[in-house]
Amino acid sequence: MSLSIPKTMKALVTQANKTVKVEEVPVPDIDDWEVLVKVVAVAQNPTDWQYVDTVTNVGTISGCDWSGYVVKLGSKVTELHATGLKIGDHVAGFTHGGTYKDRGAYAEYVKATYDLCWNVPEGTLSHEQAATMGCAYWTAIQCLFHPTRLGLVEPPEKVKEEVYVFIYGGSSSVGMYALQLAHAAGYKVVTVASTKNHALCKSLGADYVFDYKDPDVVSRIKEATKNSLHWALDTISKESTQILTLNSFGAGPGKLVTILPLQEKAKQLRNDVQKQFTLIYTSLGREVNLHGTIWAASPEDHAHMAEFLSKTPELVASGKVKPNPIKFWDGGLNAVSDGLQYMREGRNSGEKIVYRVA
Incomplete structure (x- = not known):
């Protein structure tokens, strides 16, 4: 099950000189338990510039927080109707930016494990608002x-x-x-x-x-x-x-x-x-290697997060959880480098910087 998906996409890629640059890269393939999302908006975190500056995984896609529409379901997700996910759903999530060449939020498409993205209730949050409910949430x-x-x-x-x-x-x-x-x-x-x-x-x-x-x-x-x-x-x-x-x-x-x-x-x-x-x-359920320290994959952390994310639509719909205040930054992926510098300089306070991708 999928919509028409291009072979390549624009993504913000980490460079060897500790900068980021918009490049044309392949749209990621998904496995049986993943979904592919057409990204509409992304949000910025301190970890985004810190990964560029101090980790610098060259060739990886930057960015963690995203919101968009489901455009493709993995075969197991399609078979497992209990997921409630379908093509066209507005979903939001979090990924380990600056780590993978085929997985990062600052891109036109992002992939995610089916149970680590949550359905945004219709009529509640915009994509910009939903994108803030990633890393920090x-x-x-x-x-x-x-x-x-x-x-x-x-x-x-x-x-x-x-x-x-x-x-x-x-x-x-x-x-x-x-x-x-x-x-x-x-x-x-x-x-x-x-x-x-x-x-x-x-x-x-x-x-x-x-x-x-x-x-x-x-x-x-x-x-x-x-x-x-x-x-x-x-x-x-x-x-x-x-x-x-x-x-x-x-x-x-x-x-x-x-x-x-x-x-x-x-x-x-x-x-x-x-x-x-x-x-x-560790909640993403994969091994983490950060500055040479290894955290083993944690199925327990994954399972706990997936279970709580299933509660999130109701928490949002009831108004018990509201998104961070937004500072909209115009210019899409091409403007992220400036936004990262703004945050490096400690000028961001009480607001979440967000960008529109599509």
Whole structure:
């Protein structure tokens, strides 16, 4: 089952001089369990420029977050009618950009495993909005709900008791989704952000928002949480943010999940708090090789993400999860290089840069 598909496509390809360039490449083939999507819009993440600068897999397609229309189904997907996927569906997803020559979001076509793309409910999100619900949304899901990460109660279920969750960086892309998801699960949500983003954080479900620059911020967090904080996600994960987060915990055991590796000073704090670095790429179910460190393929991470993505259409339709605010960047794939530089310079805050591909 497929629509008319060309042999080649335009894609943003990593160059040896640590730049990206639009090139004509083959439209990717799909296996039995994959779908091929005609990309309409893509969103940008810090990992996109970081992969170009520090990993530099020459000849690979850049970009992680995409939204588009299904144009081809793998043979097993066609046979497995329970997937609910059909030609023409509006779907969105995430892929490991800057890693493969036949798999990346910044292209006219992208392929994805059938259960790792979700159907966007008709009349809810534009392609630009849906594209923002990739890397950051998935990361928030994995950090908060995976049984081997924080393991919190998953929406639409709700926690029965009064339980506080601290999210460092509530106005980051990951943070904005984490606020909404934790709130949807009934947790009391505490965060820190720049003062200009406090109203945004509260609109997304934060019960308490503090200025991370406030010298008394730790004591304020402890007071708000009644010194009973045991669960935290650090969406920035620098040394200073990890230390602030750990200092905000109440007495007794707890758990901190970070999206970048733990810093040495943080490792030495609060031995009763379990600390864990998580990598969202493991949810794709493939081996990950990053700077020479190998993460084995994780069927468990894949299965958990696929199960949660099946809930996403209802979370979106009900308004419990809203996309990141958008900063539309005109110019399509040819403009991505400029957008990456804008993000390199630290000029992007509280908005998701998106591009229209088709």
